[in-house]
Amino acid sequence: MLTVLRGPRPAPRALPDPRAAVTPGLAGLPVLKDSSCPTACSACLPACPAQALARTSTAVALDLGRCVFCRDCAAACPEKHITFGPEHRLASATRRGLVVGPERRAPPPVAADAALRRRFGRSLKLVRAVLGGCDGCDCELRACGDGHFDMGRWGIEWVDEARGADGLVVFGPVEAEADDEQLRRTWAAIGGPRLLIATGACAIGGGPHRLGPARARGFFAENAPQLYVPGCPPHPLTFVDGLLDLLGAP
Amino acid sequence: MTAPTSSRPRRSEDPAVRSFLRLVSPRSVTAAPGEGGPAPLLVAAVDDLPELPGDAFVAALSRETSAGARVLAYHGRRDDDRGVVLTAALVRSRGLAVMRGRARHDRPLPSVRGPLGAHERLLERTYGLQLAGPPPRRLDDDILDPRDMWFWPAAKGPTAQGRRAEPGQLVDRGPLRLYCRGDRVRAVELRALPERDVEAVLCTRPLGHLPALIETLRGEGSVARAWAHALAIEGLAGGPFDLACAVHRGVGLELERVACHLAGQARLARAIGFGVGAAEHERLHAVVRDLLMRLCGSRHGHGHVRPGGVREPIGAARLADVRATLADFRDAFAGCSADMMGLRSVLDRLDGVGAIARRDAHDLGLVGPPARACGLPHDLRRDLPGELYRRHALDVFVEYDGDCLARASIRAREIEAAVAWILACVAEAVGARPTALAGLAPRHLAIAAVEGARGPIVHLLETDRDGRLLDYRAQDPGMFAWPGLAAALRGGSLTDLQVCGHSFDLSLAHDGRGAR
Numbered sequence: 129m130l131t132v133l134r135g136p137r138p139a140p141r142a143l144p145d146p147r148a149a150v151t152p153g154l155a156g157l158p159v160l161k162d163s164s165c166p167t168a169c170s171a172c173l174p175a176c177p178a179q180a181l182a183r184t185s186t187a188v189a190l191d192l193g194r195c196v197f198c199r200d201c202a203a204a205c206p207e208k209h210i211t212f213g214p215e216h217r218l219a220s221a222t223r224r225g226l227v228v229g230p231e232r233r234a235p236p237p238v239a240a241d242a243a244l245r246r247r248f249g250r251s252l253k254l255v256r257a258v259l260g261g262c263d264g265c266d267c268e269l270r271a272c273g274d275g276h277f278d279m280g281r282w283g284i285e286w287v288d289e290a291r292g293a294d295g296l297v298v299f300g301p302v303e304a305e306a307d308d309e310q311l312r313r314t315w316a317a318i319g320g321p322r323l324l325i326a327t328g329a330c331a332i333g334g335g336p337h338r339l340g341p342a343r344a345r346g347f348f349a350e351n352a353p354q355l356y357v358p359g360c361p362p363h364p365l366t367f368v369d370g371l372l373d374l375l376g377a378p
Numbered sequence: 379m380t381a382p383t384s385s386r387p388r389r390s391e392d393p394a395v396r397s398f399l400r401l402v403s404p405r406s407v408t409a410a411p412g413e414g415g416p417a418p419l420l421v422a423a424v425d426d427l428p429e430l431p432g433d434a435f436v437a438a439l440s441r442e443t444s445a446g447a448r449v450l451a452y453h454g455r456r457d458d459d460r461g462v463v464l465t466a467a468l469v470r471s472r473g474l475a476v477m478r479g480r481a482r483h484d485r486p487l488p489s490v491r492g493p494l495g496a497h498e499r500l501l502e503r504t505y506g507l508q509l510a511g512p513p514p515r516r517l518d519d520d521i522l523d524p525r526d527m528w529f530w531p532a533a534k535g536p537t538a539q540g541r542r543a544e545p546g547q548l549v550d551r552g553p554l555r556l557y558c559r560g561d562r563v564r565a566v567e568l569r570a571l572p573e574r575d576v577e578a579v580l581c582t583r584p585l586g587h588l589p590a591l592i593e594t595l596r597g598e599g600s601v602a603r604a605w606a607h608a609l610a611i612e613g614l615a616g617g618p619f620d621l622a623c624a625v626h627r628g629v630g631l632e633l634e635r636v637a638c639h640l641a642g643q644a645r646l647a648r649a650i651g652f653g654v655g656a657a658e659h660e661r662l663h664a665v666v667r668d669l670l671m672r673l674c675g676s677r678h679g680h681g682h683v684r685p686g687g688v689r690e691p692i693g694a695a696r697l698a699d700v701r702a703t704l705a706d707f708r709d710a711f712a713g714c715s716a717d718m719m720g721l722r723s724v725l726d727r728l729d730g731v732g733a734i735a736r737r738d739a740h741d742l743g744l745v746g747p748p749a750r751a752c753g754l755p756h757d758l759r760r761d762l763p764g765e766l767y768r769r770h771a772l773d774v775f776v777e778y779d780g781d782c783l784a785r786a787s788i789r790a791r792e793i794e795a796a797v798a799w800i801l802a803c804v805a806e807a808v809g810a811r812p813t814a815l816a817g818l819a820p821r822h823l824a825i826a827a828v829e830g831a832r833g834p835i836v837h838l839l840e841t842d843r844d845g846r847l848l849d850y851r852a853q854d855p856g857m858f859a860w861p862g863l864a865a866a867l868r869g870g871s872l873t874d875l876q877v878c879g880h881s882f883d884l885s886l887a888h889d890g891r892g893a894r
């Protein structure tokens with residue numbers, strides 16, 4: 129017993145302070161140079177597999193909701209105007225907030241919602257809707273609740289049944305009518321005031337495998353998500369930070 | 379007086395002695411020595427490959443498998459006017475081999491089943507090919523009984539019968555249906571999952587987009603998939619082999635393997651209620667994913683591999699980072715793994731659960747760690763070492779009991795071996811450079827295979843006469859794991875469902891996720 133007490137303290141299992149954590153090395157928030165792009169240049173546009181880039185009159189705009197963070201645009205740009213920084217705080221409360229460009233350098237910070245804070249500030253049960261896609265988003269979302277990122281310390285937990293949940297987290301491509309139907313049924317099963325979160329490039333923008341414009345996205349037209357968490361897949365801290373901002377947690 | 383017989387799995391008198399013996403027994407199989415050995419890539423001109431008629435093709439295939447060859451991929455391409463073009467990639471003792479055949483729409487193709495069953499089911503489903511011969515092993519009708527209850531543990535959505543789910547019964551579409559009497563699983567039925575044909579999209583997109591699309595295909599293992607893709611593309615474009623580049627990719631692949639195995643061990647620990655072990659594995663999982671992120675910008679290794687070379691070279695700073703992080707990791711993991719695999723309660727819970735015999739594993743066509751846990755030494759890093767694994771051979775482990783304990787201990791050993799491998803050769807990754815690639819060779823076929831965390835990932839590409847992609851098949855090892863899980867559950871206890879699922883790296887409904 130004494131040896132155990134005297135021995136070295138084991139490394140803490142949980143990340144000490146996720147709110148202050150940084151993610152060096154992450155290809156996160158794109159940094160678009162101020163200097164305007166040459167008028168005739170659009171070299172990065174065809175390089176993008178997710179159709180996330182658009183030419184504006186002076187520069188480019190990048191839609192984080194579609195971007196898969198492959199950084200092929202950075203390699204294609206002859207002027208080196210696009211780089212990716214380590215910032216992981218990318219969540220936004222609006223779809224429009226995810227488009228970054230000359231006039232908006234980063235998604236606007238998610239404002240705390242007093243009503244949500246009152247209801248879910250101490251306990252929030254979330255259910256994930258699996259719609260396919262690769263395994264990336266699922267892996268990272270699980271990680272949010274594991275022993276390391278441990279969002280359970282704010283009372284946020286994953287549950288298996290929609291009936292016991294307060295919120296729905298959607299990821300994976302919403303492609304077919306059947307997906308919409310499935311989402312509607314889960315959404316209906318969550319009673320009372322509820323929270324809808326769209327996660328990852330597939331759920332927010334249709335995903336890199338989509339052919340042309342997304343077809344069946346009726347569910348999101350009827351119910352606007354309260355939080356968008358971009359990334360492919362998003363870093364667990366992107367999800368945790370965005371959610372805590374929305375709940376107004378310190 | 380005769381001793382009462384019991385249907386429970388045979389157990390030894392003293393589990394501690396038995397477990398001790400088991401943990402020291404695995405045999406390490408090293409890569410075959412010698413130069414010019416088998417490589418994980420095969421490129422051939424389509425016109426040089428004889429195209430056998432369907433019957434002859436299947437006969438030749440079954441001759442090959444009885445002679446000991448292992449079928450890596452068995453694929454069909456619809457060729458409207460003349461039927462379906464069949465391609466089979468085989469691992470022989472001398473290396474990778476390919477066979478071509480043609481099935482006609484109007485004549486059923488003979489079936490081989492056995493280890494080829496999973497491939498043949500896919501052919502039937504995807505191309506509507508009729509297969510004649512012994513039907514796939516159906517549900518054991520003779521043992522079914524009206525008193526049995528059945529349910530889909532992972533199917534809370536609309537079932538195959540189109541039954542409308544009640545509100546709240548949602549989310550998962552699993553492929554297993556269990557028939558139980560009390561807590562005994564008497565039979566397991568495997569149904570086909572609806573699949574999105576994402577591969578069809580690949581041939582329509584520009585070549586430059588493919589790496590990002592491949593990295594986000596279904597299934598875990600972005601680095602392994604991107605590497606298989608890059609190998610095939612480089613093979614078709616005639617790119618040179620660069621050892622530094624191969625080591626760089628190998629480092630990413632082994633980090634990915636370590637991360638997947640750690641996540642699997644953590645889930646297994648949670649499923650048996652060993653929370654402390656789970657939390658420690660999860661912490662280490664984050665350490666490894668973060669290291670991968672510092673190497674390539676993504677926790678999932680997106681961007682680590684690009685055709686033609688590497689994008690983020692490993693310099694002195696990254697090299698020091700890898701060494702320091704992995705040296706700490708190695709010590710922490712040794713303690714954490716000894717805690718888990720040395721605890722008597724953990725061993726007792728896993729020992730003898732979900733056992734599969736070696737013969738059955740072979741007939742089911744198991745791959746990856748579940749196969750190695752049954753005594754089948756199938757590992758492409760040993761079978762098709764190529765230049766990289768010939769120079770830096772990697773220990774491949776096998777266990778013989780085929781139960782959950784064997785699968786967990788294989789994973790623990792593979793984590794240790796992967797870390798040791800990276801530490802031994804990461805210095806050679808320095809200096810890897812990207813090279814420009816020429817266009818793809820017209821009318822060629824490339825088959826590239828990489829051993830991912832859950833088994834071989836095989837990419838099969840074919841080009842048309844203009845050098846554009848005509849066909850793309852990206853095969854994920856997940857399709858072999860479900861039949862294995864069904865076999866492991868049969869005859870066991872219902873309470874072992876989660877434990878068995880996690881030991882195959884597959885998750886069922888109670889975890890809130892679908893099949894993968």
Ligand code: SF4
Nearest residue numbers: 176195196198199201
């Ligand atoms: S990083 Fe994003 S914007 Fe750039 S090419 Fe990739 S998907 Fe497109």
Ligand code: SF4
Nearest residue numbers: 261264265328329330
């Ligand atoms: S958004 Fe990206 S990571 Fe998430 S499911 Fe889609 S492809 Fe996978």
